[in-house]
Amino acid sequence: MNDSLPPVIAVRGLSYRFGKQSILNALELDVPQGAFYALLGANGAGKTTLLQLIAGARPMQQGSACVFGTSVSRLTMGQRQQLTYVAEGQELPEWMTLAQLEAYCAPLYPAWDRTLAASLRKRFDLDATRRIGAMSRGQRMKVALMCALAPRPRLIIMDEPFTGMDVVVKDDLVRGLLDAASLEGATVLLSTHDIAEIEPLADWVGFLEGGRVAVSAPLDELRARYKRVELLTSDATPMPATLPTHWVSAEHAGLRLSVLMEQTAQGGELPPQYRNATQIGEREVTLKELYIALATGNRRQEATV
Amino acid sequence: MNAFATMLHVLRKDLRYARWWLLAYLILTAMATAVAMELLLPRPRWSQAVPPLLWAVGALIVVFVVQADAPTNSRAFWTSRPIHGLAMLASKLLLVALLVGVPAIPQWFTVREFGDERSIAVGFLLTSVWWYAQWLLLCAIASAVTTRFVSALGVMLGSVAFFALCNFLFQHQLSSVRGALSGNAWGAIAMIGVGALLVAMYRLRPIQRRWIAASILFATVAMLGFTTSTASAVEVPAETPSLARARLAITDVLRSSAFGDWPQLSVSAAGMDVRYRYTFTTDSLALTGETGVVQRTRHYGGLAHLRYFVRMDDWTAERDSAYLGDLVIPLRPSRSDSLGRSLTAVRLSGRVDVSRPDALATLPQSQTRTLYDGGARVEWTGIIPGYGFSSLYVTYPVDWTTDGNGMARFGHRYRVRLVWPASADTALMRVPETSGRYAGSVLPGVNLGKVHWSMALPDATLRGTPIPPLAGAQIQLIRWTPLAQYPVVMEHAIALPLR
Numbered sequence: 001m002n003d004s005l006p007p008v009i010a011v012r013g014l015s016y017r018f019g020k021q022s023i024l025n026a027l028e029l030d031v032p033q034g035a036f037y038a039l040l041g042a043n044g045a046g047k048t049t050l051l052q053l054i055a056g057a058r059p060m061q062q063g064s065a066c067v068f069g070t071s072v073s074r075l076t077m078g079q080r081q082q083l084t085y086v087a088e089g090q091e092l093p094e095w096m097t098l099a100q101l102e103a104y105c106a107p108l109y110p111a112w113d114r115t116l117a118a119s120l121r122k123r124f125d126l127d128a129t130r131r132i133g134a135m136s137r138g139q140r141m142k143v144a145l146m147c148a149l150a151p152r153p154r155l156i157i158m159d160e161p162f163t164g165m166d167v168v169v170k171d172d173l174v175r176g177l178l179d180a181a182s183l184e185g186a187t188v189l190l191s192t193h194d195i196a197e198i199e200p201l202a203d204w205v206g207f208l209e210g211g212r213v214a215v216s217a218p219l220d221e222l223r224a225r226y227k228r229v230e231l232l233t234s235d236a237t238p239m240p241a242t243l244p245t246h247w248v249s250a251e252h253a254g255l256r257l258s259v260l261m262e263q264t265a266q267g268g269e270l271p272p273q274y275r276n277a278t279q280i281g282e283r284e285v286t287l288k289e290l291y292i293a294l295a296t297g298n299r300r301q302e303a304t305v
Numbered sequence: 306m307n308a309f310a311t312m313l314h315v316l317r318k319d320l321r322y323a324r325w326w327l328l329a330y331l332i333l334t335a336m337a338t339a340v341a342m343e344l345l346l347p348r349p350r351w352s353q354a355v356p357p358l359l360w361a362v363g364a365l366i367v368v369f370v371v372q373a374d375a376p377t378n379s380r381a382f383w384t385s386r387p388i389h390g391l392a393m394l395a396s397k398l399l400l401v402a403l404l405v406g407v408p409a410i411p412q413w414f415t416v417r418e419f420g421d422e423r424s425i426a427v428g429f430l431l432t433s434v435w436w437y438a439q440w441l442l443l444c445a446i447a448s449a450v451t452t453r454f455v456s457a458l459g460v461m462l463g464s465v466a467f468f469a470l471c472n473f474l475f476q477h478q479l480s481s482v483r484g485a486l487s488g489n490a491w492g493a494i495a496m497i498g499v500g501a502l503l504v505a506m507y508r509l510r511p512i513q514r515r516w517i518a519a520s521i522l523f524a525t526v527a528m529l530g531f532t533t534s535t536a537s538a539v540e541v542p543a544e545t546p547s548l549a550r551a552r553l554a555i556t557d558v559l560r561s562s563a564f565g566d567w568p569q570l571s572v573s574a575a576g577m578d579v580r581y582r583y584t585f586t587t588d589s590l591a592l593t594g595e596t597g598v599v600q601r602t603r604h605y606g607g608l609a610h611l612r613y614f615v616r617m618d619d620w621t622a623e624r625d626s627a628y629l630g631d632l633v634i635p636l637r638p639s640r641s642d643s644l645g646r647s648l649t650a651v652r653l654s655g656r657v658d659v660s661r662p663d664a665l666a667t668l669p670q671s672q673t674r675t676l677y678d679g680g681a682r683v684e685w686t687g688i689i690p691g692y693g694f695s696s697l698y699v700t701y702p703v704d705w706t707t708d709g710n711g712m713a714r715f716g717h718r719y720r721v722r723l724v725w726p727a728s729a730d731t732a733l734m735r736v737p738e739t740s741g742r743y744a745g746s747v748l749p750g751v752n753l754g755k756v757h758w759s760m761a762l763p764d765a766t767l768r769g770t771p772i773p774p775l776a777g778a779q780i781q782l783i784r785w786t787p788l789a790q791y792p793v794v795m796e797h798a799i800a801l802p803l804r
Contacts, residue, residue: 077308080387093381095322102479104318107306108387204439 005033006069008155008187009054014063015211016049023049025211026063029047031189031204031234036177038198038219039191040291044250047191048088050208051159054189055085067155081109084148088159092140094133098126101143102150109151117150124172138169145176155187162194169196177201199287215294223284224263226293230281231257233274248293256280260289308392313387315396319370326366331407333359338411360437363404364444368457369450371397378452401445405438 005146009031016024023046031037041047047265052058056072065072068079093101106112121128124142126135141161148156161177162170170237174197177188178225181274192198206216215222226248233255248260256275285293306314320327337359340352374383374393383393413430417423439611447460 052379055385057384077387077389080577083387085385087380087385089380090385091378091382093318093322100321104314105386107314108311110306 007031008033008068009189010066011050011054012066012067014050014053014060014065016046016061017045017057018055022211024053024063025213027208027212029206029213029216031187034185034186035204036188037190037204037206038195038200038202038287039189039206039208040294041191041196042295043193045208045209046211048148048159051085051157051189051191052087055083055087055157057085057087081111081151082154083158084153085152086141086148086156086158086161088163089131090141090144092132092143095131097129097131098143099128101132101147102128104219105147105150111152113150113152116152117146120146120149120176123176127229133177138165138172140164141169142172142176142268145173149176152186154185155189158188158190160192162197164193170194174198174201195288195291196286202287204289207291210293219287219290222294224289226260226262226285226290228283228285228289229279230283231259231274231277232280233257233277259295260285262293308389308395311388311392312396312399313372315383315393316399319396319400322373322785323366323370326369328363329403330359330362332367333362334408334411339414341411341415349733359408360440363390363437363441364461366404367401368448368454369445370400371445372452372457373452375452377447401441404441405434408437409434445738533714 005032009029011027011029011263012147014027014029015022027046027050029050039047039050044074049058053060054067056070056075067075067083070076070079093103093104102114102117106114106117120142124139124146125144126139126146132140145158145161148158158177161173165173171255177190178201188201190198190202203219204217205219205222207214239250239252244261246262248262250257257274333355337355340355361516373381374397375381376390376393378384409430412433444457444461448457451460453456
């Protein structure tokens with residue numbers, strides 16, 4: 001990842017409506033080169049629509065989206081060959097065997113790596129002679145991922161790749177994505193609800209809410225902004241009616257209080273009833289906690305407004 | 306991979322995808338060829354099912370292949386690949402061309418086997434190819450705007466029902482309203498228009514269906530609006546402000562290019578009381594038809610719509626042939642022909658139904674085959690384009706049976722024997738034998754049988770005067786469609802000078 005380079009994806013003022021319902025609202029997004037960008041958001045936040053627009057699978061209504069510095073609608077075939085997109089519920093030609101699918105896809109990409117394809121096929125334990133229609137859902141997603149990685153693209157866009165997959169399949173897919181992340185210069189933009197699965201991979205996080213990207217920052221930077229503090233209180237002190245502004249969430253379990261807090265200048269100051277509490281631990285927040293923190297923070301902000 | 310290579314690449318994929326269906330298609334084509342070229346005689350009963358089956362399999366292939374890469378499906382595999390929309394479109398059109406081209410090759414040899422002029426054979430071939438291609442294009446369009454087979458079927462049936470309704474409701478209007486399925490020029494334009502829409506869809510990749518629906522709706526409304534509005538008709542010429550008052554007379558002799566010098570038509574119209582006089586003349590023959598009586602007249606938007614009842618009693622004094630017809634006359638601005646005569650193009654639209662079930666009972670059998678073993682209902686449609694937009698439509702149903710060697714609608718080659726019912730002493734015209742041949746047709750959905758009639762009147766008399774044999778006449782085009790059985794389409798060029 002190189003911050004000095006122009007972003008691979010640059011979205012400006014992107015709005016999209018389904019009838020009267022606004023899905024995206026003047027959305028702005030930059031995805032830096034080489035990033036593994038996790039796009040998070042609640043159901044209906046507009047993640048799929050955004051990815052479809054960026055991948056050119058849906059016509060623009062308002063605003064612009066540029067990939068490799070070119071408007072999506074004006075991408076050349078050469079540029080399209082450097083972009084792969086795996087849609088949620090991606091359809092595959094079910095009548096083909098995997099080998100036939102590879103033979104169909106390979107000529108479309110000058111950089112198609114047969115060795116990588118074979119290696120992915122082996123890693124995913126896929127039978128090249130098996131018809132895709134006879135494969136399980138997890139295997140089909142592996143096929144889609146294989147077809148997305150084998151061209152050695154500069155940009156991989158994936159929409160909810162883990163939905164409905166069991167743990168073993170998810171693990172396989174994550175390993176495959178790790179391969180993708182290790183591809184030279186490859187950028188990955190991925191939307192998912194499986195935050196735990198994506199945590200070891202993502203280095204950038206975007207949080208989509210209300211049709212906008214509420215937060216878009218490197219994961220490390222976000223982690224540095226929050227921390228999880230464990231306190232031991234002297235008695236079962238009731239929770240304050242209103243949490244301190246820098247507290248994102250707090251959970252009481254007996255005498256143990258777990259607080260997710262923002263590290264601000266006033267950080268560390270405890271409400272009066274917890275002044276006597278003993279801090280027994282402090283750790284880095286997980287991506288899931290971060291997601292909750294961001295969601296909570298935004299909702300609180302909206303409530304204030 | 307450039308666009309051309311991509312197109313071929315996708316085509317190869319589609320051919321592999323539909324390989325079993327294509328094999329069935331080839332087998333059916335071979336069977337249709339064998340039937341059309343009369344390699345199987347006597348013709349087996351199943352041969353009648355071959356052309357519809359060929360069409361059905363061709364349509365299925367188109368639906369499967371187009372829906373596999375439907376432009377309206379944002380999750381379709383091809384939308385996530387670097388495939389240019391136009392290359393995808395071209396590959397699908399190429400497949401349609403292949404499906405049309407495969408049976409067109411034996412079709413060519415079948416037509417040529419008749420030994421006719423090359424230009425006529427080419428015309429037959431192109432017409433049949435175009436007719437069949439329209440159906441496959443319709444399937445392609447229906448498949449492109451849908452993602453499921455059932456939906457595509459619904460769109461196709463809906464389109465057919467729509468055009469059939471238009472044909473019924475607007476049978477006296479311009480051919481554009483009468484439907485794109487009739488294979489006329491307006492139909493071609495409509496098809497090309499929808500094809501262009503398809504191109505746009507592929508170019509824009511997934512386009513919202515509401516825009517497609519809105520475009521089709523707009524085109525339909527515009528087409529219907531234009532055709533039914535007064536803009537499509539021309540004001541009645543100043544010298545004939547009202548058909549009800551003015552006396553119209555069309556007395557110039559008409560000449561049919563297809564019939565050579567044989568049939569000539571003279572029409573006179575006198576206000577509400579329309580009278581026709583048919584004059585068929587040759588060097589040695591002149592027959593005159595009877596007149597008609599107007600039952601209803603409507604006059605709107607420059608169109609005169611006359612419903613009339615005509616009795617033809619000059620031909621057969623003992624057995625009147627009566628028919629009810631509709632006549633629509635849009636009046637166009639006057640113009641002059643090459644002779645400086647003032648001409649007004651007139652479009653006549655009529656339906657003639659002649660029923661003489663007992664007539665064929667007296668038919669003598671053909672020397673070579675028995676073709677008629679039951680009643681006959683004859684229908685032919687004549688389209689007589691004249692100056693400007695004028696044309697003459699006459700429908701004349703044809704229905705007959707054969708001796709089991711095949712139905713005439715499937716283009717079985719045969720000899721026709723026509724006899725006008727008449728008793729020995731009252732016959733004005735007798736045609737004891739007319740030889741005819743139908744060209745076999747390989748292409749489904751259309752029977753481009755070409756009838757070559759050589760008429761002879763060895764013992765015909767006209768009011769007691771012996772008539773020498775007539776010269777031959779030719780019917781250029783015969784079609785069979787699933788929507789209308791046995792319409793025989795004849796095309797001639799006629800100008801109707803209107804005084």
